[in-house]
Amino acid sequence: MGWGLLVGVLLGFLIFKWVLKSVNCWYYERNLEDKKYDLPPGDFGWPFIGNMWSFLRAFKSNKPESFISNFVNRFGLTGLYKVLMFGNPSIIVTTAEACRRVLTDDEAFKPGWPSSTMNLIGRNSFVGISDEEHRWLRKLTAAPVNGPEVLSVYMKYIEDNVIIALEKWSDMGQIEFLTELRRLTLRIIMYIFLSSESEQVMEVLEREYTVLNYGVRAMAINIPGFAYHSALKARKRLVAVFQAIVTERRERRKKNFTNVKKDMMDALMDAEDENGRRLKDEEIIDVLVMYLNAGHESSGHITMWATLFLQKHPDVFKRAKAEQEEIVKNRPPDQKGLTLKEIRQMEYLSKVIDETLRVITFSLVVFREAKKDVRVCGYTIPKGWKVLVWFRSVHFDPETYVEPKKFDPSRWDGFTPKAGHFLPFGGGSRLCPGNDLAKIEISIFLHHFLLNYSLERHNPDSPVMYLPHTRPKDNCLGRIRRVST
Numbered sequence: 455m456g457w458g459l460l461v462g463v464l465l466g467f468l469i470f471k472w473v474l475k476s477v478n479c480w481y482y483e484r485n486l487e488d489k490k491y492d493l494p495p496g497d498f499g500w501p502f503i504g505n506m507w508s509f510l511r512a513f514k515s516n517k518p519e520s521f522i523s524n525f526v527n528r529f530g531l532t533g534l535y536k537v538l539m540f541g542n543p544s545i546i547v548t549t550a551e552a553c554r555r556v557l558t559d560d561e562a563f564k565p566g567w568p569s570s571t572m573n574l575i576g577r578n579s580f581v582g583i584s585d586e587e588h589r590w591l592r593k594l595t596a597a598p599v600n601g602p603e604v605l606s607v608y609m610k611y612i613e614d615n616v617i618i619a620l621e622k623w624s625d626m627g628q629i630e631f632l633t634e635l636r637r638l639t640l641r642i643i644m645y646i647f648l649s650s651e652s653e654q655v656m657e658v659l660e661r662e663y664t665v666l667n668y669g670v671r672a673m674a675i676n677i678p679g680f681a682y683h684s685a686l687k688a689r690k691r692l693v694a695v696f697q698a699i700v701t702e703r704r705e706r707r708k709k710n711f712t713n714v715k716k717d718m719m720d721a722l723m724d725a726e727d728e729n730g731r732r733l734k735d736e737e738i739i740d741v742l743v744m745y746l747n748a749g750h751e752s753s754g755h756i757t758m759w760a761t762l763f764l765q766k767h768p769d770v771f772k773r774a775k776a777e778q779e780e781i782v783k784n785r786p787p788d789q790k791g792l793t794l795k796e797i798r799q800m801e802y803l804s805k806v807i808d809e810t811l812r813v814i815t816f817s818l819v820v821f822r823e824a825k826k827d828v829r830v831c832g833y834t835i836p837k838g839w840k841v842l843v844w845f846r847s848v849h850f851d852p853e854t855y856v857e858p859k860k861f862d863p864s865r866w867d868g869f870t871p872k873a874g875h876f877l878p879f880g881g882g883s884r885l886c887p888g889n890d891l892a893k894i895e896i897s898i899f900l901h902h903f904l905l906n907y908s909l910e911r912h913n914p915d916s917p918v919m920y921l922p923h924t925r926p927k928d929n930c931l932g933r934i935r936r937v938s939t
């Protein structure tokens with residue numbers, strides 16, 4: 455009798471679990487007819503939350519690879535897996551070939567960010583506008599940051615600020631190295647886009663962006679105490695700050711337009727499409743909220759990781775430093791500061807940066823949506839489903855990168871990855887417009903760090919957090935020490 459009851463309860467539990475695990479499948483595949491047999495393998499997780507729990511658990515327990523390897527172990531190395539994430543039926547794409555196809559086929563795919571992300575980044579920013587509007591605004595806004603020649607205009611500003619920052623930090627005792635770097639990259643992007651160096655504005659932006667970014671990768675629960683709720687509030691405060699800046703600029707332009715240097719804000723205010731349409735304040739604000747966020751978080755984090763890797767690998771540090779010393783040695787005596795030509799000579803440092811971009815993969819995933827039913831690598835992605843382009847898997851593919859977890863800049867000696875195998879800045883029409891700026895900023899910082907400083911971490915074994923972005927839990931607490939006179 456006792457055994458019978460136990461078996462009955464166990465059986466009931468298994469049936470209940472099977473029903474729960476099948477609910478999403480029935481619901482999301484019910485209208486697909488025969489197409490459902492062409493879907494990639496996968497698992498829609500639990501009702502309502504889908505696979506979010508296993509995603510967050512993998513990333514919060516410091517095993518980010520386990521989320522995808524779980525699919526690989528269960529369904530094989532198919533490269534595409536169906537899931538339910540961020541509230542949408544989605545296909546995760548993990549191979550270079552499939553990722554490249556999704557990024558470059560604008561006929562079949564459009565941006566597909568979760569609505570929670572759009573609420574935070576802004577529906578008038580690049581994540582929410584039509585392809586046509588995107589082409590127009592992208593051309594307008596990418597011009598001031600695209601191409602090394604254009605960027606050489608900002609090199610002096612960047613270098614002066616790097617020198618001042620490193621000197622200041624070395625006098626400050628213990629600092630959160632990452633927080634200070636994020637402030638530095640924010641200062642640079644504020645100068646380029648807003649011509650502003652206001653400490654007060656910078657402090658507010660830095661604080662609010664931190665809260666905003668925690669919400670971007672969190673579950674979209676708008677209840678006090680949850681990261682998404684706080685992020686929505688942070689967005690409101692960011693919008694208020696940008697609105698004040700826009701209003702002030704409009705006033706200034708009315709009074710004294712001709713004498714003032716033009717920047718990105720002016721370009722947005724002057725912009726007029728072929729139908730004579732001009733941008734409203736809320737559109738300008740959304741573009742700025744997006745650009746300033748994208749333009750400082752990523753560069754700040756990657757600069758920190760490159761510094762940490764250099765510090766952790768003395769042989770790499772030595773080789774990178776020798777290269778910088780050589781550059782300074784060959785410099786004409788009357789030359790002040792770095793030139794673009796010198797940055798181009800930093801071949802080894804460029805490999806250090808590329809390897810950092812690969813190992814850290816700052817943008818672990820980007821989102822697209824299928825505009826129509828699309829065949830990719832033998833499977834169907836149904837119209838309206840989201841596609842999660844999983845860069846992390848591409849950068850950790852052992853077929854392309856032997857011992858992928860190892861930081862090894864020399865793997866780039868004589869190696870050019872095939873198209874789609876190295877995507878730190880994405881690809882296709884959405885390729886990061888700040889890629890050259892980011893590489894120049896990071897190179898300038900590392901040049902001065904390698905020549906004159908070292909980093910002494912307070913907790914060298916501080917655990918790493920992967921959400922919202924990969925970083926040491928203590929924000930890299932430590933001291934910057936001057937090592938030369």
Ligand code: HEM
Nearest residue numbers: 580748749752753756816817820878879880884886888892
């Ligand atoms: C190491 C630094 C950086 C990394 C790793 C990075 C990474 C990326 C990636 C992967 C994308 C593609 C998103 C997608 O496909 O949907 C992207 C887009 C973007 N990035 Fe960056 N980025 C960096 C620096 C910057 C900087 C400095 C700026 C500012 C100028 C910037 C501005 C943008 C913008 C505006 C987009 C959206 C482009 C579009 O949708 O057309 N990024 N970035």
